[in-house]
Amino acid sequence: MTATTALRSEHERILSVIACLRLAGDAARRKDGFDADTFRQGLDFIRNYADAWHHAKEEVHLFPALEAAGMPRDGGPVGVMLHEHEIGRSHIGVMAEHLEAAAEGDDPARAKVVEHALAYADLLEAHIQKEDGILFNMADQVLPPEEHERLEEAYRTAIPNGADADTGTRYEELARTLCERWQIDPDERRSLPGGFGCHGT
Numbered sequence: 001m002t003a004t005t006a007l008r009s010e011h012e013r014i015l016s017v018i019a020c021l022r023l024a025g026d027a028a029r030r031k032d033g034f035d036a037d038t039f040r041q042g043l044d045f046i047r048n049y050a051d052a053w054h055h056a057k058e059e060v061h062l063f064p065a066l067e068a069a070g071m072p073r074d075g076g077p078v079g080v081m082l083h084e085h086e087i088g089r090s091h092i093g094v095m096a097e098h099l100e101a102a103a104e105g106d107d108p109a110r111a112k113v114v115e116h117a118l119a120y121a122d123l124l125e126a127h128i129q130k131e132d133g134i135l136f137n138m139a140d141q142v143l144p145p146e147e148h149e150r151l152e153e154a155y156r157t158a159i160p161n162g163a164d165a166d167t168g169t170r171y172e173e174l175a176r177t178l179c180e181r182w183q184i185d186p187d188e189r190r191s192l193p194g195g196f197g198c199h200g201t
Ligand SMILES: [Fe+2]
Pocket: 055, 058, 081, 085, 127, 131
């Protein structure tokens, strides 16, 4: 176990929900129906698990530890990751703004929700590739052993945004529900080594 083990496994769960959102978005674009429940539950998951739970742990615990270990925040991979978290939040905001109108059948609102769900999927898949393939490998090397232990403990006992272990369990169940609906294997490994040069970063 290292300071990135738990975060890497959260990535797999996030990628499985993103795969569901992608299928729902593609179906809506083919005019095969707008599955409001999937977008509502998917938005709940990416807002409260991918962002308020997972990204917050990176921002509150891991990234400051990397800075303390000498990895510069600005102009380096940590700065890129923080910027991408912000872009993700803007997609979440637009989805939330249009979701209820979309659920009631408003076509322009549906198009907005789908556009930003798919943009979020593209962003997070590339983001997770960079973390799993590069940044987390660097973290595993630069952090001293006692920092790995401290961070593992902090992820469990000082979860940001008032979340607790029940929050994780609840969203793991939500991820399983979505994966069943869209016939996605939640345990399939989806993350691949990536690079910092792709997707406009
Ligand atoms: Fe991240």
